[in-house]
Amino acid sequence: MSLASQDMESLVIPYENYFVRLFYDCPLLNQAPVLPATTLTKSCYFEMFSKCTSLTQAPNLPAKNLAVECYYAMFQGCTSLTKAPKLPATTLAARCYTVMLMWCSSLINAPELPSKNLAEECYSGMFSGCSSLTQAPELPATTLADNCYADMFVNCTSLTNAPELPASTLAQGCYTQMFYGCTSLTQAPELPATTLVERSYQSMFNGCSKLNYVKALFTTTPSDTYTKDWLSGVSAIGTFVKNKDATWDVRGVNGIPEGWTVQTK
Numbered sequence: 001m002s003l004a005s006q007d008m009e010s011l012v013i014p015y016e017n018y019f020v021r022l023f024y025d026c027p028l029l030n031q032a033p034v035l036p037a038t039t040l041t042k043s044c045y046f047e048m049f050s051k052c053t054s055l056t057q058a059p060n061l062p063a064k065n066l067a068v069e070c071y072y073a074m075f076q077g078c079t080s081l082t083k084a085p086k087l088p089a090t091t092l093a094a095r096c097y098t099v100m101l102m103w104c105s106s107l108i109n110a111p112e113l114p115s116k117n118l119a120e121e122c123y124s125g126m127f128s129g130c131s132s133l134t135q136a137p138e139l140p141a142t143t144l145a146d147n148c149y150a151d152m153f154v155n156c157t158s159l160t161n162a163p164e165l166p167a168s169t170l171a172q173g174c175y176t177q178m179f180y181g182c183t184s185l186t187q188a189p190e191l192p193a194t195t196l197v198e199r200s201y202q203s204m205f206n207g208c209s210k211l212n213y214v215k216a217l218f219t220t221t222p223s224d225t226y227t228k229d230w231l232s233g234v235s236a237i238g239t240f241v242k243n244k245d246a247t248w249d250v251r252g253v254n255g256i257p258e259g260w261t262v263q264t265k
Contacts (some may be wrong), residue, residue: 016042025051031058040067050169051077056087056242058085065089066096076102084111087243094120103129110137117141118148128154136163147173155181162189173199181207191216192245196226212238221248241265 013019020043023029029052035045039065049055055078061071068087075081081104087097092115101107107130113123118141127133133156139149144167155157159182163176170193179185185208191201196218204212204227212235220226232253240256244264251258 001176011036012039012140013037015042016044017046018044020044020046020256021050022048023052024048026188027051030054030056032057035059038063040065042067043069043072045071045074045075047076050074053079056080056082059084061085061087061091065091066093068093069095069098071097071100073099073102075100075104079105080101082106083110084109085242087111087113091092092117092119092122094122095124096122097124097126098122098223099128101127101130102261103109105129105131108132109135112144113137113139114231115141115246117143118145119196121147121150123149123152125151127152127156131155131157134158134160136161139163142167142169143175144169144171145169147176149178150176151180152178153182154179157181157183160184160186162187165189165191168192168194170195170197170200173195173202175201176205176206177203179205179208183207183209186210186212188214188216192219193217194219194245196220196222199228199231201227203228203232205232205234206230207233209233209235211235213241214238214265215241215265217241217243217246219243219246219248222250224254227254231255231257232260239263 046069050073072095076099102125125145128151150173154177161193176199180203194200194217206229234257236259238260240260241263
């Protein structure tokens with residue numbers, strides 16, 4: 001099925017939920033229409049191409065100001081998609097990219113994500129299950145939001161390098177399960193925040209079986225509230241770099257893994 005001649009010409013999407021599930025579960029769809037809209041509305045592309053397993057190329061998405069849930073699960077389960085669309089938006093909205101590319105198992109490279117100010121759950125689960133993803137996008141944001149990166153790279157088993165995470169002030173659940181099951185990851189990004197908040201690092205590296213280096217500068221005492229299972233299932237031997245001002249001494253999956261050596265900075 002080809003839709004190359006059926007372009008959607010409007011630059012403005014007039015209503016909420018306008019294209020919701022328009023091509024949902026169309027296994028024969030191999031070409032998407034042009035989507036030139038620069039003004040979006042709530043949930044406008046919600047699950048639009050979800051489960052289109054023959055779709056190999058995504059349309060351009062030129063909007064720079066997003067709306068709530070506008071791209072939610074847009075390409076979820078598009079297992080033949082090898083390249084993601086460019087995502088130039090710098091103004092995000094709640095859940096705008098949530099599970100957008102989830103289970104796109106052929107996707108190798110991630111698009112750039114230039115925004116420095118995030119919104120609630122904006123990237124939650126975005127690349128979850130992208131088992132061929134080898135390179136993560138840069139994540140320059142220094143202003144986080146609740147659950148903004150939660151589940152972002154779950155089971156990205158080919159991911160070998162994590163992006164830098166420069167924010168020094170955290171939000172609730174901001175990194176929850178961010179790299180859960182990333183079995184090729186050997187080194188965590190530096191975590192400069194000194195104060196933890198509820199669920200900020202919960203299960204962040206759970207199941208990262210090759211992970212053997214973590215530098216985390218928090219002085220808050222780790223516990224179920226902040227770091228539950230954050231280093232569960234990592235390498236048996238590794239190095240943990242701890243803030244020299246941190247007085248806590250917690251071993252195990254909520255703190256420093258047993259068998260790891262400790263350095264201070």
